[in-house]
Amino acid sequence: MEKLRHVDVTFAGFDLENNMQRIFEELSKLENLRILKKVKFPIYQADSANVLFQRCANLQELNITFLGDLCSPGTCIKLEHLTQLQILHLSIGSSRVVPELLLPSKLMKLELRWARIGSTISVIAGLPNLEYLQLTDLNFIQSEKWCLGVVFHNLKVLKLAWLSISEWDASEDSFPQLETLVIKGCDKLNAIPFSFVDIRYSNTATD
Numbered sequence: 743m744e745k746l747r748h749v750d751v752t753f754a755g756f757d758l759e760n761n762m763q764r765i766f767e768e769l770s771k772l773e774n775l776r777i778l779k780k781v782k783f784p785i786y787q788a789d790s791a792n793v794l795f796q797r798c799a800n801l802q803e804l805n806i807t808f809l810g811d812l813c814s815p816g817t818c819i820k821l822e823h824l825t826q827l828q829i830l831h832l833s834i835g836s837s838r839v840v841p842e843l844l845l846p847s848k849l850m851k852l853e854l855r856w857a858r859i860g861s862t863i864s865v866i867a868g869l870p871n872l873e874y875l876q877l878t879d880l881n882f883i884q885s886e887k888w889c890l891g892v893v894f895h896n897l898k899v900l901k902l903a904w905l906s907i908s909e910w911d912a913s914e915d916s917f918p919q920l921e922t923l924v925i926k927g928c929d930k931l932n933a934i935p936f937s938f939v940d941i942r943y944s945n946t947a948t949d
Contacts, residue, residue, distance in 0.1 A: 779805040786810060788841060792820040805831040818842040845869060855879055867892035876901040890916050903927055912937055
């Protein structure tokens, strides 16, 4: 187990309440683990999941899903200690509460799915090395108008899929390095901002 580098979990999840100690004992040996995929947790076990990921401090790629509605105010998903993490696929289910999200600064690629966006967008924009961002099925809390008041300094690829927004307001300064914009399934979106006129645009998610 000490030499394990890649774990891909399919149709399974961790029961941290009933098997917490055994899981922690096993994962304490996984310092060489670099890739962990398709892990699922109930959102109410977010705190236990945070402790679990501290045992995998050298992860470079993580694919994780949090499920359920039992998310209390103050819930926080803490990944900032994963200082080697470069790729994150994060899905947050139908929770009505927006969990706080702490992300590692080395992150280069982020795919965020199903989550309520809230103030999380400012956290994402603050990632200094982020070059690829995909937002899918996000629930915009206040309205269907997305007023983007942050700057993604190094973002090169932006993918928007199945969003419910009808209006999108972004300035020329919001994406100074953007090279590719992909939009798929955003049927309510009336137009893209004029600031994207000079970049490569696609209406498919496979480009």
